[in-house]
Amino acid sequence: MAALLELKSLFAGYENKTVLKDVNFSINEHDFVGVIGPNGGGKTTLLKVILGLIKPISGSLIFNEDLLKSKKIGYLPQMSAGDNTFPVTVTDVVLSGLMIRKSAVARITTEDRKKAASVIEELGIREIRRSTLNELSGGQLQRVFLGRAIIASPALLLLDEPDNFVDTSFEADFYEKLHDLNERMAILMVSHDIGTISSHVKSFACVNGRLHYHASPEITNEQLSAYNCPIQLVTHGRVPHTVLEKHD
Amino acid sequence: MDLSILQYDFVIKGFLGALFASITAGIAGTYIVSRRMVFLSGGITHASFGGIGIGYFAGINPVVGAAVFGILSALGVEYLSVRQKIREDSAIGIFWAFGMAVGIIFIYLTPGYTPNLMSYLFGSILTVTHNDLVALGTMSLILIVYFGIFYRTIIYISFDEAYARTYSRYVDLFKYITTSLIALTIVLNIRMAGVVLVISLLTIPPNIAMIFTKVYRKIVVWSIISGFIGTSIGYVISYFAGIPVGATIIFTLVLIWIIIKSLNMLIKLGVRRTT
Numbered sequence: 001m002a003a004l005l006e007l008k009s010l011f012a013g014y015e016n017k018t019v020l021k022d023v024n025f026s027i028n029e030h031d032f033v034g035v036i037g038p039n040g041g042g043k044t045t046l047l048k049v050i051l052g053l054i055k056p057i058s059g060s061l062i063f064n065e066d067l068l069k070s071k072k073i074g075y076l077p078q079m080s081a082g083d084n085t086f087p088v089t090v091t092d093v094v095l096s097g098l099m100i101r102k103s104a105v106a107r108i109t110t111e112d113r114k115k116a117a118s119v120i121e122e123l124g125i126r127e128i129r130r131s132t133l134n135e136l137s138g139g140q141l142q143r144v145f146l147g148r149a150i151i152a153s154p155a156l157l158l159l160d161e162p163d164n165f166v167d168t169s170f171e172a173d174f175y176e177k178l179h180d181l182n183e184r185m186a187i188l189m190v191s192h193d194i195g196t197i198s199s200h201v202k203s204f205a206c207v208n209g210r211l212h213y214h215a216s217p218e219i220t221n222e223q224l225s226a227y228n229c230p231i232q233l234v235t236h237g238r239v240p241h242t243v244l245e246k247h248d
Numbered sequence: 249m250d251l252s253i254l255q256y257d258f259v260i261k262g263f264l265g266a267l268f269a270s271i272t273a274g275i276a277g278t279y280i281v282s283r284r285m286v287f288l289s290g291g292i293t294h295a296s297f298g299g300i301g302i303g304y305f306a307g308i309n310p311v312v313g314a315a316v317f318g319i320l321s322a323l324g325v326e327y328l329s330v331r332q333k334i335r336e337d338s339a340i341g342i343f344w345a346f347g348m349a350v351g352i353i354f355i356y357l358t359p360g361y362t363p364n365l366m367s368y369l370f371g372s373i374l375t376v377t378h379n380d381l382v383a384l385g386t387m388s389l390i391l392i393v394y395f396g397i398f399y400r401t402i403i404y405i406s407f408d409e410a411y412a413r414t415y416s417r418y419v420d421l422f423k424y425i426t427t428s429l430i431a432l433t434i435v436l437n438i439r440m441a442g443v444v445l446v447i448s449l450l451t452i453p454p455n456i457a458m459i460f461t462k463v464y465r466k467i468v469v470w471s472i473i474s475g476f477i478g479t480s481i482g483y484v485i486s487y488f489a490g491i492p493v494g495a496t497i498i499f500t501l502v503l504i505w506i507i508i509k510s511l512n513m514l515i516k517l518g519v520r521r522t523t
Contacts, residue, residue, distance in 0.1 A: 051414050075414060086407045087282055087464045099404040100415040104422070105397050132462040148411075 003028050003064060004156050004186055005050065007211075010059030012042075012049045018057060019045040023211040027156060031186040032178075034201035034217075036194055037229050041208035043190045047158050050188070051075060072101070074154035074185070076145055078161050084133040090144050091116055091129045097148035119147045123177060139170025143177075150181060157181065159189040163196060175200045194219065258487065261381065265373050266479040268384035269440045269449065274472035275391045276433040277450035278457070279426065282464065283406050288325060290447045291340035292431045295321035295347030297368070297443050299435075301354030304362050311380070314368075314438060317347055318431035323424060371442030371494025373483060380439045387436050391429060395468075402426065403464060440479075441494040452501040453478070459512050478504050 006026040013019035019042040027033065035043050048054045049061060051073060074097075088096075094116045095108055120129050123143045128136060136144065142162060149157060162174065178187060179200065188205075191197045198204075204214040206229035214223065280289045299317030303310030321343040329336035355362055367375040395402065405412040405419050413419045434446055441449045456478075457470030482497030489496070 053414060075411070077411060077414075087458070087462045087467055088403060088407055089463055092403065092464075093407070096400070096404045096407065099400060099412070102400075104401045104418060106400060108400060 004031075005064060006060075006062045007049075008060045008062065010049070010061060011057040012045055012054060012059075013057060014054070019209065020049070020207070020211070021209045023059070025205060025211050025213060027186050027188060029155070029186055030182065031188075032182050032200070032202040033186075033188045033205050034194070034197045034203070035188060035190045035205045035207055036192070037207035041229070042211075043207050044160065046207055046211070047075075047160055047188075047190060050158065072152065072154045072156070074149035074152065074157040076142075076149045076157070076159045076162060079138065079142070084136075084141070087132060089130050089132060090125060090136075090147075091120065093133065093144050094119055094147040094151055097151040101152055115151060116147075119151050122180075123147050124173075137170075139174070142170065142174065146174075146177070150185070153184070155185055157185050157187045159187065161190050161192065163191055163193045171196070261373055261376055262480070262483045262487075264381050264385070265376055265440060266476055266483055268381065268388045269437055270453070270472050270475035270479055271388040272384060272391055272433045273437055273449045274453055274475050275395055275468055276430045277475075278454045278464065278468045278471050279402075279406070280430060281451055281454040281458075282467075285430075286447065286451050287337060288322070288340055289430065289434060289450060291325060291344040292318050292322050293434050293438065293443055293446050294345075295343040296431075296435050296438065298347035298350030298354075300368050300438075300443075301351030301358075304358045304365070305354040310368060311383070311435065311439065314435045315432055317350075318435040319428045321347060322427045322431040326424065326427060367442070368438060369442050369444055370492055371438070371440050371445060371497075373440060373493050376439050380436070384436050384439075387433055391433065394425075394429060398422070399465070441497060445494045445498045448498045448501065449475070449479075452498070452505055456501075456505050456508060459508055474504065475501070 003026040007023050010023045011018055011021055012023075019040075023046070035046065037043050045054070049056060095112060098108070098112055098115075099106070120126055123146060125140060125143050125147065128140055128144075133141060133144070159178075163171070175196070178189075181187065189197065189201065194204075198217050198219065201217050203216060204219050206212045206214065206224065206227040208227070208229045212227035212229065214227070280286055296314035296318035299313030299315065300310040301313075302317075303313030306313075325336065325339045325343055328334040328339040328342075355365065364372075364375045366372075401422060405416075405422050409419060409423075434450070437446050437449055440446070453471035453475035454467055456474040457467040460470055461467055478501035479497050482500035483493055485491075485500065486493040486496035
């Protein structure tokens, strides 16, 4: 399996504060990595570095040019970003995902519309394709933005806390969709909700300044504390879970 | 003969003025309403009065002064709120009143009579010159071409700026260019509706359009149509009733909005009853 991108002894952060320290990590084709860790531990910083929004302080970030042509990274931002009263239809939002590889004067072709229709079909949002965003539920919005993230067929998909999209009735189905997408693209998903994601991801990355990679979807509290990665456990009623004793 | 020239002037100025005002205000208005930039646009309008005052004082065309002030205040608000972390609405409030203050001071200092000052404040098609119409017509063309070519990019950036910023380095450039065009549009329309009223010329038509459609492209088209109807009716009424044209146009537009909105609410209520 080829690596899509590799982070080598990477340090990154903001003006006065280094958040990520000596991170060594690579994402391979077909990976499905759950990124967990405490708030302020660097989960978002990791995404920003990969997206190129902040430059590493030192160390290197190596993209596989064949698989990840400059901008072939899909991105589902956290909920609440964007203005949902803006007058655009679901189809327009999905189509806007193509702008990441089009020039500013680009037009939408018949080909593009076909592509959008197939993504919309795949995500099960055909009935709402002509709706505007303020008419949608949280779960529907999430699929629309997922559609925007995948329409350009990225080799890598980044998801920033998709479990924040309030609509639990869609949740099982959403992870099902991610599972299907994972056949075609690697996924890196930031989440607070280990309980839910452990049944979907293939491996974990615990980020708390440093990054510890855990090559299995099973992770215990002992391992988490060994990684110095205390996290806030969020579980929902229907998910079978075990709460372990507090260790010192 | 005199009468026919008057009528010719009345028809041509009225028709072209209403047409160009509706096109420019429809395109720019849809953008500012969709992006919630109405308050910023109000600020630009009033700040440009500073340029009008300086124009009178220095003996240059007040519209040129207004254009410079309008664009600079638009970019100034952007700069202060993004780079200097000053709250955007506060920055707008500062430019808004500062422009008015500069305008008032320079008009006071201008020796003698300041012709057509009232037309800048309240608008008047009768004082609209041939050059004003050419400028508005050119602006219509520029906006149609600009929004036509960059439609997808403008939607992409306006709808979710943070997302666009993730992938594109041109977000700020587009924002500055578009905001400058909006400022110019506002300034040119001041000749029609005046500093005090022009903001309504931009905000009412899109709000009429949004009763019928929620799709950006269609809002632009309906804004232009409803703007043209409202502006023409207001113009004719003002001419025959001998009342100020800017105010009559805005009054007509609001009346159209109220009537359509009420009908729309009644129809919805009726549909709900029968189902």
